[in-house]
Structure formats: structure tokens, C-alpha cells
Amino acid sequence: MKVFNKIIMTVMILMGFAIPSYAEKIVMEGSTTVLPIAQKAAEVYMQNNSSADISVRGGGSGVGIASLIDGTCDIADSSRPIKDTELDKAVTNGKSVKAHVIAMDGIAVVVNPANKVNALTKKQVKDIYTGKTSNWSQVGGDNQKIVIISRDTSSGTFEAFSTLVLDAQKVRPDAVMQASNQAIASTVARTPGGIGYVGLGFLSSSVKALEIDGVLPSKETVLNNKYPIGRPLFMYTNGAPQGLAKELIDFIKSPEGQKLVEEDGFVGLK
């Protein structure tokens, strides 16, 4: 029993040492699209720097920016540029908001490799997903029913696709919903009439990426804004970031951080 007590004491003392007397603490809040990047970056950063204490919350781009203006978070994650109304509010609150682009979001529209169609316009993709177009022959393919495959409506990829392509109109209700980028790719690969969309990081030879408005999706075309289904992802800070916030943003922009970004299916900046 005594030995056991000793072990417990030792462990507790060691734990006491492990908790640093001084820990810098920052809060990140905002877009659920940026959330996986923020979460992973925070985890890796905290592993390497035990004195850092980073808490990451979702909530949505608007929530994050509002918190930044109210001063309840240090970094606001956002999948859209800040709005003028939000900027005005920031100024009245005495905040000067600074934007940092940390990654690009690029979404490829994919079909089965056996499909004759190689290119669609953004309008055609929208019509397919909202239900105006339901047969491949209407867009230059074989006479075959279009099987629409979509991400679950709560996912960040869906949200981006919905904003950039569908103008927030509803996907037809009989669309097949899949829980991950990989599930979409493998379903499209097995479904001759299928159409789906995946983050650029999930393209493979088992599916065919379509040209959209004449541009094939690639890292280059997303980064130079030629490809129409892409957008920058932001982190906003109040003024130039300092201390831990600066180090974290620098970490995300570093080659190591950008590797994490690409692992999540986003497009790295370099």
C-alpha cells in the first residue's frame, strides 16, 4: 500500500511540474470550414510548445468576426472576406482588423471516368444540383440519368460549394449524401451516371475532374483565381498579431503548417 501511495505522490508531483507556471492563452473562433485547419494547427503547435494554450471554437465566420470585434477572441477564422458593415462596427469599437490569408479552398467537380462529358459551366453544375437538369444528354453526354452525389449539408465543403456554385439555393432532395470527400470520390468512381464534388486534395485517377467555365482545377488555377470554384480562407486579428497569435499564424503559413492544410484537402499557398 505504501509503495502505491508513493507512486501516486510521485506522479502528482511530476504533473505539477508539467503544468507551467506561465501559459499564454489565446482563443480562436469562427468558420467551421477553417475549423479543421485551426484545430490541427493548434494541436501540433501545442505539442511543440507546451507553454501555449490555444482554444479553438467553431460557430461560423460571422460569429468569429463578431467575437473579434467584441474582444472575446484573438483570432477570427473566416471563409469569406469581412463585410463593410462589420468593418464599420470594428472601427466604432476601436478595433483595426487585419486579414491573413492562410489557405485556399478549391473544389473540383468530378464525374465517372466513363462519362463523355469533360467540361461544364458553373451554371450547368448549378442546374444539375438544383434539379433543373437531370439527364446527361442535356449537357452533351449520353442519355443517362444524372446521379447527384453531395456532401452532408453540415460539412464545410458543402457550405463552400453551396456559396460558390449554388448561390445558396437548395440541392434537390433526392441527392445522395456522403459523409466524407473520400466517400464521394469512391461513390462517383462506382456510379457511371454520378457527379460529385471534392476538395482539390482528394482528386485521384479513379474519378474525372471537369473543366468549369473552361478551366481545369489545379493548385495553380485556384491560386491565380482562374478556376471559378475557389476562395481564400482567412484568419483575422485585431491589429498586427502579437505574441502567441503571431507565432500561430506564422506557423500555419510555414511549410509545415501548409502541409497540414493540404492534408485536410485544402490548397496550400505555395
Add this chain to the structure above:
Amino acid sequence: MVRVKEKLYKWLFAILAFASLVFLVGIVIVLFKEALPIFKKVKVLEFLFGRFWYPTYDPPEFGIFPLILASVWVSVGAMLVCVPLGVGSALYLNEIASHRQKAILKPLVEILASIPSIVYGFFGMVVLAPFLQNLLHLPIGLCAFTASLILGIMATPTVCSIAEDALSYVPKSFREASFAVGANRWQTLVKVVIPAAGSGISTAIILGMSRAIGETMTVLMVAGGAAVIPKSFFDPVRPMTSAIAAEMGEAPMGSDHFHALFAIALILFLITFVFNVIAEAISRKYRIKLGLSG
């Protein structure tokens, strides 16, 4: 000393026995507490019979009728598979199989029950769905039919082993009496044994059904997930369980969507609760009928 010990054990086991009651009550309270706020925003009838499930749009639509129908279709389909299979194999095991056959077959059926549902889901997604898609020329293999088949196979061991138990509870005297008045084996089975075990078999079927309706992982993987009122068995569907599993991770805590998912869980709980109560009532009646216990 011995007396104290005895008392101690008595209390200990009483606490353990009541622990499950505590869990049940806790879960029910949480379900109600988290589910009820949605009904301030959406009327109960609109929620239950609304035709569109668009929880993340602005304005959102919280109609779970397609999800309820999907669960019902898939479960009914599963019943069509597991009742003949399960009851049939129970009859074979109890009435026809030799001791050696039974010694091999019964454990095998039970192993079927121990396969994790994700393995069934994976099998359905990778093997069965593409196979059915090619065989029946479907636009997509992930549909209610595929989900029904897989769920039916999954529920078979439940149905089989409970039905087999029910058959084995039929007193030997029943059979002997039947043979004594000159009935053959088939007549004895159909006219005496099955009616005597009837309520036990019904219990087996109902429990199999509640297993099918509550199954999540498999339907998430093979049912296709389209929140639309199914027109045929070959349409992709989105049963209630898969809607919860797919969306709970992303629904912001405390949002309408979050509460709506809890409300789906509550309805699912009420459905399986009713099933279990019916099963319990039937099996109690059957025990009394056979004079096995009070």
C-alpha cells in the same frame, strides 16, 4: 459478521440492479431536455410530417417525414429478409437438425450477431452495392434495397436465437400429445408447436425490428442518405439514425439543428420503446399461457 457481509452484498447488488434504471432515466431526461426547444420553433406536426429536411439552410426546414419513412421502409425490407431466414433457421435448428448439426449451426448464427456493424456496412458498400447496381442496372447501388438486405442479415441472428429459445420452451408433453393422437411431424409443427411458441416468435420478430430500426453505421454507409420521400425500394434514402450520425458532429451545440437532431433521437427512442414494451407484453402473456411462470 457474516450477517453484515450478507447485507452488504445485498445492497451492492441492489445498487447495481438499479444503476441501469438510473441510466435510462438520465438518458430520457437529457433527450427530452435537448429535444423540446425545437418545438418552440417548429410545430410538432410540421416536424413529424414536413416533407423537406434542409436543416442548414436559411431559413431552415425541419421536416422529418422523409427520414421516418426511410427508417420504416428499410426496417420493413429488413423484416422481409430476416423473418423467413431467422424463423426458418430456428425451426430447422429446433425440429429437424441433429444434435451435431445444432452444435455447429447455433454458434455460427450467433457469430453472425457478433460481427461489428461497420463490417456489415463496409461489406454492403464495397461488395453488395456495386454487385446489385450491375445486376439490376440501378443508377446507384446505395439505396433502400441494399440497406434492407444488409440489415435483414444483421437482424437474422437476433430473430433466430430468440425464436429458437421460444420453440425449445414448448413443453415436450405438447408434442407427445400431438403424436399420440396420430398427427405427423408436419402437423405437429404447424398446428401445435408454432402456435404454442407463437408469442415467443412474435417477440423475436419485434426485437429484430427494433434492432433494424436503430441500426446506424450500416445504413449510414449503404442507404445513400437522400432525404427524400422514397418512391421505390431502389431510391437512396436517409433513415433517422444516419441523419443523426452524419449531422451531429457539425451541428453547433445549442442551435436549432442540434435540438432537431435530439428530437429525431427522441422519436426513435419512443418507437423502439413501444416495440420493446409490445415484445415484453407478448412474451409475458405467452409465459402465462404455457404455465411456465407467473
